[in-house]
Amino acid sequence: xxxxxxxENIEKYFYDPVKxxxxxxxxxxxxKGEFLTLVGKSGCGKSTLLYILSTMDTGYSGxxxxxxxxxxxxxxxxxxxxxNEKIGFVFQFHYLLQEFSCLKNxxxxxxxxxxxSKEEIEHLAYEKLSVLGMAEQALKPASKLSGGQQxxxxxxxxxxxxxxxxxxDEPTGNLDSKNTNIVFDIFQELAHNNKxxxxxxxxxxxxxxxxDRTIEMQDGKIIN
Amino acid sequence: MAQINxxxxxxxxxxxxxxxxxxxxxxxxxxxxxxxxNSMMAGFGKMSDESIFKVSPQIRIYNDQEISQPIxxxxxxxxxxxxxxxxxxxxxxxxxNQLIALLKNQExxxxxxxxVTQNVFLSMGxxxxxxKALGIIPDEAEKMFNISQTMVAGKIEDLKHNLNxxxxxxxxxxxxxxxxxxxxxxxxxxxxxxxxxxxxxxxLNNKREDDSxxxxxxxxxxxxxxxxxxxxxxxxxxxxxxxxxxxxAPKLSNLLAYKAEDWETANETLMxxxxxxxxxxxFVSTTILIIAGxxxxxxxxxxxxxxxxxIAILKAMGFEGxxxxxxxxxxxxxxxxIGVVLGVLVALFMVNILKKVYIGxxxxxxxxxxxxxxxxxxxxxxxxxxxxxGYIPAKKAAxxxxxxxxxx
Numbered sequence: 001x002x003x004x005x006x007x008e009n010i011e012k013y014f015y016d017p018v019k020x021x022x023x024x025x026x027x028x029x030x031x032k033g034e035f036l037t038l039v040g041k042s043g044c045g046k047s048t049l050l051y052i053l054s055t056m057d058t059g060y061s062g063x064x065x066x067x068x069x070x071x072x073x074x075x076x077x078x079x080x081x082x083x084n085e086k087i088g089f090v091f092q093f094h095y096l097l098q099e100f101s102c103l104k105n106x107x108x109x110x111x112x113x114x115x116x117s118k119e120e121i122e123h124l125a126y127e128k129l130s131v132l133g134m135a136e137q138a139l140k141p142a143s144k145l146s147g148g149q150q151x152x153x154x155x156x157x158x159x160x161x162x163x164x165x166x167x168x169d170e171p172t173g174n175l176d177s178k179n180t181n182i183v184f185d186i187f188q189e190l191a192h193n194n195k196x197x198x199x200x201x202x203x204x205x206x207x208x209x210x211x212d213r214t215i216e217m218q219d220g221k222i223i224n
Numbered sequence: 225m226a227q228i229n230x231x232x233x234x235x236x237x238x239x240x241x242x243x244x245x246x247x248x249x250x251x252x253x254x255x256x257x258x259x260x261x262n263s264m265m266a267g268f269g270k271m272s273d274e275s276i277f278k279v280s281p282q283i284r285i286y287n288d289q290e291i292s293q294p295i296x297x298x299x300x301x302x303x304x305x306x307x308x309x310x311x312x313x314x315x316x317x318x319x320x321n322q323l324i325a326l327l328k329n330q331e332x333x334x335x336x337x338x339x340v341t342q343n344v345f346l347s348m349g350x351x352x353x354x355x356k357a358l359g360i361i362p363d364e365a366e367k368m369f370n371i372s373q374t375m376v377a378g379k380i381e382d383l384k385h386n387l388n389x390x391x392x393x394x395x396x397x398x399x400x401x402x403x404x405x406x407x408x409x410x411x412x413x414x415x416x417x418x419x420x421x422x423x424x425x426x427x428l429n430n431k432r433e434d435d436s437x438x439x440x441x442x443x444x445x446x447x448x449x450x451x452x453x454x455x456x457x458x459x460x461x462x463x464x465x466x467x468x469x470x471x472x473a474p475k476l477s478n479l480l481a482y483k484a485e486d487w488e489t490a491n492e493t494l495m496x497x498x499x500x501x502x503x504x505x506x507f508v509s510t511t512i513l514i515i516a517g518x519x520x521x522x523x524x525x526x527x528x529x530x531x532x533x534x535i536a537i538l539k540a541m542g543f544e545g546x547x548x549x550x551x552x553x554x555x556x557x558x559x560x561x562i563g564v565v566l567g568v569l570v571a572l573f574m575v576n577i578l579k580k581v582y583i584g585x586x587x588x589x590x591x592x593x594x595x596x597x598x599x600x601x602x603x604x605x606x607x608x609x610x611x612x613x614g615y616i617p618a619k620k621a622a623x624x625x626x627x628x629x630x631x632x
Contacts, residue, residue, distance in 0.1 A: 047631065056540060057627045077544045084542020091630060095537050097232075099239040109541045111228040157541075169630065 003068065004165055004197040005030045010052060010062035012045075022048050023060070023220045032164070035191040035198045037208040040217035046201050047169060049217070053199060054087060054167050055079040067164055084113050088158025090200075092170035096142035096150050096157075102129065103138040106157045113161055121160075128156040132186065148179035155186060159196075166190065168200035172207060184210065229547050232538075233554035236527065247523040248563040251606060254516025255567025259602040260574050261509040263595045269498055271591035273466065276491050278369055279433050281460035282469040283476060284490065285327075287315045288483035320456035323480055330479075332464050332472055337364035339458040340445040345411040346392075346438075348400045355396060357410070357438050359445020368462050371426060371439070378404045378424025380439070387444045391424035395435030412448035420444075510605075516563070517609035524556055524617040535621050536629035545622035552621050556614020557607070564606045568599060 010026040013019055022045045030036050038046040051057040052064065055071060058079070064072050071082060088109075096105045106125040110116060116124070129135045132152040137145060142153065151171065158166050166187070172180040184207055190196045191212065200211070208214045216224035237244050296304050317323065320338055327336045340359035345352050358365075362383040366372055371380045376394060383389050390410070392402060402408060406422045420440065428434055440448075446455050461476065461484075463469050469486040477484035488495050528535070535548055572594070581590045 051627045051630070054540070056630075077546070080539065080542045080544040082542075083540065089540050095533065095630075097534050097537060099235055108228060108232075108538075111231075112542055112547070 002032045004032045006065040008063040012060040033195040035212040037211040037214045038201045039208045044217045045220040046217050050201050086164040088163040088166040090168040090171040092173040098143040102153045110160045132156050165197045229550040230554050233551045247520045247559045250516040250519030251563025252567040254513040255606045256570035258509040258513045259571035262598040264592045265505045266595045267591040267593050282466050282487050283461040283473050285459040285484045317456045334464050335462040337460050338456040341457050347409045359442040374426040376427045382423045389423040390420040391439040393434035393437045394427040397425045414450045416448050517613040521613040528617045528621040535624045536626035539626040548622040549618040552618035553614045560610025
């Protein structure tokens with residue numbers, strides 16, 4: 001199986017208020033089509049690690065490979081392009097652009113990438129929304145939707161550029177059990193049918209247990 | 225790709241119509257006042273220059289009196305000079321006809337006319353008045369000073385062939401209760417006593433000039449001084465562009481070996497006052513425009529703070545720093561553009577209204593005109609300020625670290 005993401009020797013320090021090592025010498029691989037969850041107690045460094053993997057946090061030492069490309073020393077602009085093309089995000093607090101319609105929210109990453117015409121993108125966005133059962137809400141402004149609905153739109157947005165990796169920071173943290181199950185099923189299907197990689201930080205033990213692989217962290221180290 | 229940036233910018237503008245309107249209103253007022261004040265200043269400047277041109281030539285060439293120079297130096301290089309004083313020479317210009325011909329051949333020179341300036345006494349019964357009598361060639365002086373425009377009685381043309389005619393200022397006419405057709409006795413510095421007939425009265429609305437100035441025929445002036453017809457004290461020169469007179473005067477001075485004084489130097493006090501006025505108005509109007517810029521800056525700063533989550537999401541989705549800058553600068557420029565366009569319209573409206581306001585006196589209608597240069601300046605300046613006011617917060621937005629936002 002091909003490797004989607006690989007880390008070597010990742011270390012990170014916080015300097016405020018005192019110097020403190022958050023991550024200790026982390027090295028692991030994630031395969032394509034794998035559904036990986038990161039678990040651990042609050043403050044164990046799992047979210048910190050996720051943001052490093054996402055290329056948004058660049059204040060670390062060690063090597064990060066995405067799609068077999070060493071990206072650790074890339075400029076911020078170059079990393080932005082990689083995120084746009086290869087990584088999709090789902091956050092705990094759904095984070096849609098409130099003033100735009102659902103459809104526009106989903107279209108924005110693709111419009112930024114600029115590989116397709118506007119009509120194609122719109123068509124694609126409808127497709128993604130209907131996969132998530134949100135096609136009817138497409139033209140409503142994001143602010144008019146419930147939390148679970150917004151989260152589904154956010155997932156559709158993460159999928160629009162068919163990214164290699166989809167990252168979630170507590171993607172179900174704010175959802176009831178019914179919506180949690182919906183999101184879980186979607187992730188599972190993406191990993192197994194579309195061969196897209198999922199890396200999700202979670203507190204939900206059921207969610208973790210049902211994923212393909214779980215990395216458990218404690219005090220900045222992988223313990224399991 | 226760039227399209228999505230402006231699409232986001234326009235969405236922010238649309239969803240924040242109130243803020244946009246307030247910021248645009250600020251720029252509108254700043255713009256309108258900037259253009260209006262500068263147009264007014266330009267109109268004022270033109271009017272005050274025109275009033276100068278009515279009484280003084282753009283370049284006056286005359287024989288300046290000199291202080292006597294030391295004849296020799298002693299062995300220590302100290303000048304030997306006893307009792308320095310003004311050299312007692314004639315203040316006449318030698319060989320004037322040749323000089324006039326020479327001047328007329330200079331490029332940029334429009335009118336050249338000779339003049340004899342002297343002080344005379346007008347006596348009317350017991351009352352005497354010291355008056356400046358300018359000996360002129362009426363046709364040429366008319367072209368230079370537009371005397372006929374200031375005439376309140378009589379005609380300047382009548383001076384042409386009349387060696388006994390005099391045109392006096394309105395102040396003189398009041399003081400000596402002279403009317404057109406009255407006779408007046410003139411006593412010159414060379415003790416020539418002659419009777420003149422008032423053939424015209426002018427009014428410049430400049431009290432000093434109206435109280436002390438009179439025109440007589442050039443030849444009559446020469447006769448009063450017991451001089452022949454080559455006696456000339458001043459050569460008056462008008463140039464094609466009055467604002468170049470300052471550069472031309474020294475050249476003429478070198479050419480003729482007489483002192484050539486341009487109107488800006490001759491009216492130094494007036495020019496200094498107008499320069500002060502310019503500085504103050506420029507300062508005030510620019511400050512107003514900059515304050516309007518602060519309005520945009522504030523509102524954009526606020527928008528950036530409000531949209532900090534959006535910025536973090538956009539960055540997570542792969543928007544670069546320069547995309548974020550474009551989004552907010554576009555927003556600022558749209559606001560600025562609306563403000564500038566409306567501001568120009570308001571300024572045009574104000575100029576048009578004021579142009580029709582009658583002030584009276586020697587001002588007449590309010591001296592303001594449509595000044596394309598000032599409008600262009602205002603537009604460029606207004607857009608530059610909006611750009612800056614947008615760029616600073618946009619740069620701040622571009623530096624937002626998405627991770628710190630997501631982790632809150």
